[in-house]
Amino acid sequence: MSGKLVSLSRARKARDREARRAEADANAAKFGRSKSEKARDEATSAREAARLDGHRRDEE
Template sequence: MSDAPVNLNRVRKQKARAKDKARADENAARFGRTKAQKALEQAQTEKARAALDQHRRDED
């Protein structure tokens, strides 16, 4: 045991901060993407769709 007294409020707040940080990290991994990443993904999707449409056969 340590000789110094423990501030229980500080311990409680540190525990709450750790829990909040863990939740934030989980959400960032699940949902977090930068604007550039979203734009890149959209551009790739549009390019793939355009390439697929170019190979489409017209049935007349």
């Protein structure tokens, strides 16, 4: 049984550090946008919603 010795506390801390970094990256992508990017995304979603509603069939 010759394997690499691993400190469990260091492994746990490294795992937690990576999880926090991933969460921070997700938040940066979600909230770290300029005003024009937010407006563009909002306009795009409104345009897509209007297009989808335009294809709605009337129920009689």
